[in-house]
Amino acid sequence: MTQWRSLAERMVREQIKARGVRSEAVLEAMGSVPRHLFLDEALRESAWIDSPLPIGEDQTISQPYMVARMTELLSPARGESVLEIGTGSGYQAAVLSAMGAKVTSLERIASLADRARKRLDGLGFDVRVIWSDGSPENRPGGPFDGVIVTAAAPELDEWWSEVLFPGGRLVVPLSVVSGGQRIFLRKKTAAGEYEDTWHDYCRFVPLLKGRMEKGSGG
Template identity: 60%
Template sequence: MNDWRLDASKMVEEQLIPRNVRDMAVLRAMASVPRHLFVPRRYAEDAYIDRPLPIGDRQTISQPYIVARMTELLEARSGMKVLEIGTGSGYQSAILSFMGLQVWSVERIDFLAERARKRLSDLGFAVHVIHGDGRMGFADAAPYDRIIVTAASERVEPLWEEQLALEGRLVVPKDVTTGGQRLLVRRKEDRGCTDTWYDYCRFVPLLGGTVEFF
């Protein structure tokens, strides 16, 4: 790679700010985390362009805008506990960790979990990566102030709501009856949950169970 920081800054200036991503902590993280290290080497030159990229086993790293948008919708503050469903490459985890959040991330595919765990550790990001079924969340560290789901889900799993702290926020790309998905923010309040819908999007589906290749 040439100077990747120039590519990352250009990504922020040309892809994120024009689309109204305004949270400065999110913009700093997107400009500071080396996205090219989270994709296969053959795609490194394309890491900062406005598109998702394959990372193996039919999984993808989301386009930069979607990563930034979902992170902004979390409205997370440094020190909060965050559960991520779907570790994938580990890039979303790295963004959250850079922002000072305590991150637990669940990945169903063992080699992706192991690869992300090593990459994050090598780069100095303190993320707890768990090989498990994301539909179950991760009760051991609950409750979480925020939950982010990085695969398309047919529903908000009851266990996610159970593991979300009161006044917490959950962001998920949820299947909608008109086709495709939309970003849903669910807030957990004293009197129940309230939902707000945002961008249409496209994610790989959230699957149950675990996959083991080792």
């Protein structure tokens, strides 16, 4: 796909900027990452549509707008440390890395972690991928400037907030009482208190516990 940059620019213009994402850093990163290379070859022609797509193991690469929106809410500055919960294809981590963030990403399915690690390394993105479901025995201690969760959480996990530096941000698709999910943003103040806000409704695959050596093949 030799014309991917023009397709990426169109995606940014029509799917992301047109829907209200204004961060120039986010828009630039979204236009610079070759999204098609984070998909199996059979799906690469669909890489630029405004939709999640399957990546195997019953997981998906997120809709471009949602990646951009969550990244804008996280607002990582160059050189800041970010922890991602749910590597998946590695695309979200690549966008964060393209913005200059120092990314550590956790993936519970070993096959996805291995593929994402090789893909990110091959494309020159400096991302540390760890086979982990976030359990205490296999997660990094932090602290981090940002934490981003890329699957739907039934509730907040306390350690996501605990590993934030003062001034840090947490972004997570969180299940809500009315049904479905909304993007939840938590900011940790210099005093260690939390400022919470709700944002877009969304739909993500569920966040699950337990490391898997082999996926389900879905």
